[in-house]
Amino acid sequence: MNTSYYLKPALIGGLLTGVLSGTPLVNMGNCFCCMYVWVGSILAAYIFFKDAPFGTLGDGALVGLLSGIIAAAVNTVVSFPFMFMFWQNGSMDGRIPDEVTDALAQMPDQFARIFGMLLSPSPDLKIAAILSGFFINLPLFALIGTVGGLLGSSLFRRS
Numbered sequence: 001m002n003t004s005y006y007l008k009p010a011l012i013g014g015l016l017t018g019v020l021s022g023t024p025l026v027n028m029g030n031c032f033c034c035m036y037v038w039v040g041s042i043l044a045a046y047i048f049f050k051d052a053p054f055g056t057l058g059d060g061a062l063v064g065l066l067s068g069i070i071a072a073a074v075n076t077v078v079s080f081p082f083m084f085m086f087w088q089n090g091s092m093d094g095r096i097p098d099e100v101t102d103a104l105a106q107m108p109d110q111f112a113r114i115f116g117m118l119l120s121p122s123p124d125l126k127i128a129a130i131l132s133g134f135f136i137n138l139p140l141f142a143l144i145g146t147v148g149g150l151l152g153s154s155l156f157r158r159s
Helices: 004-022 026-031 035-051 057-086 098-106 109-119 123-156
Strands: none
Touching: 004 026, 004 035, 004 057, 004 123, 026 035, 035 057, 035 123, 057 123, 098 109
C-alpha cells in the first residue's frame, strides 16, 4: 500500500483544520460540534478517493484519523504565539481591569489567589496550558476525524 495516497489528503485536511482551529475568533466555528474537524476529515476523504483508484471504508477512517492527529499538532503550533500575546503581563494590554480587581477583593482568599494566578500566569503555567490543550485536542480531533473520514468515505467512495 502506497502511503502517499494517505499522507497528501491527511496533510491538506489536517493543515486546514489546524489553522482554522488555532486562529482566534475564527476558531469559534469549532463551537458548532467541532465543525472544522469534520470539514477537514471529510475533505481528506474526498481528496483520497479522488486520487486513489481503490479504497474501502477503513481507508477513509485512516485518512480521517491522520487528518485529526495532524490538526491537533498544527492547532497547537498556530495558537502558541496568540496565547503568549494575549497573556502578556496578565491581560491583553498588560493591565488587569479595575472591575476584575474589585471582584477579586470580594472573593474568599483561596479563590482570589487561584483567579489571580490565572490572570497573570507564570511561564510554567503557560506551557502547561498549551500542552494540556494539545493532549485534550489530540484524542478529540482523532476520534472526530475518524468518524468524519468514515462519513466522507461513504459519500465519495467508488463502488
